Amino acid sequence: MLGSQKASFFKPESLPGILRARGTASSPQVEGKLLDTSVLIDGRIADICEAHFLDGPLLVPQFVLHELQMIADSADSLRRQRGRRGLEVLQRIQNMQTLEVRIIEDNPNTSNEVDRKLVELALRLRARIVTNDFNLNKVASVQGISVLNVNLLANAVRPAFLPGEGMRVFILREGKEANQGVAYLEDGTMVVVDGARRLINKTVDILVTSVHQTPAGKMIFGRIDEHGDAAPNVRQAAVGGRSSRSDFSERSLD
Known part of the structure; x- marks a missing residue:
């Protein structure tokens, strides 16, 4: 089962359903959309992709995947359930044949905070950030990063x-x-x-x-x-x- 291994021994190869060859890349060559932890746990991103309202490439940094794994290994049952749901949502997105999903190795070492790493990576790759995190939305927008907020989309429709x-x-x-x-x-x-x-x-x-x-x-x-x-x-x-x-x-x- 996804999330069954301890976070301290996290190995990408232990998640074959997520890290398939077609979904792994060291550095994207075209502009893409970075998915954060909250939007994967929320789950609506999969429905949006299935409805063809969001195209690729969708980029999932290794540090986001690692955070999902740590949440899935949490001692708290609610957090554990959310982490596993996030991993399942990612697998669901990867199984969409018309959508390109990449697991990227880029890991900014200027901070240990996932949000700051996402912002720095978005600036470096000229990518958009897909999230439903209010604070990340604000921080990224202030720095001129284009943000696709799932909650704003839900309100609009x-x-x-x-x-x-x-x-x-x-x-x-x-x-x-x-x-x-x-x-x-x-x-x-x-x-x-x-x-x-x-x-x-x-x-x-x-x-x-x-x-x-x-x-x-x-x-x-x-x-x-x-x-x-x-x-x-x-x-x-x-x-x-x-x-x-x-x-x-x-x-x-x-």
Whole structure:
């Protein structure tokens, strides 16, 4: 199983599914996109590649691969699961026949921090960085590096809901304010519904009253559509048990 060996004895050749001959190179000859640890653990990068919204070459530095291996060997079960998922996502991307993926040996020795190494490597190779790490995004942008942020892409393609529009949601839990219920859209967007606390674990029709943009994404506010004002144009918009997705950096868990 991936991630079963100790990080101190990490050997690239122990991961044959990842380090195939076609995916290994000492130094890329063309501009590419550097993948960081967080975007591999997050996993959505594989779906984006399958949808042909991201082309290669995709570059995975050895130090990123090593960090994934260390996380996969963690004593903490949650970190271990995330590390193994990151390795599995990388294998999935490499198995895409139309996508070029390279494991590169370049390892800047000016710092032991993975983020700093990524920034230096991006400057050296004139590559973009693909991430969903907020801090790495900021640091790289300040230094003039082009960043492809998966969270920003997700926010950009979320469906638009306008005040007065109807939707059908599953009330998952109570809200912060009295009598509020909370639901989530399939993309993780939070929907706060007035008068829905008594309807937890039920599917209800609501009318959108406002949409607020926050640093973490959009929040939708609504009220119960007691008179069926939105029918029959109500949109099936949410599912039960889905929680909001926020910026994630595995290194922030240390």
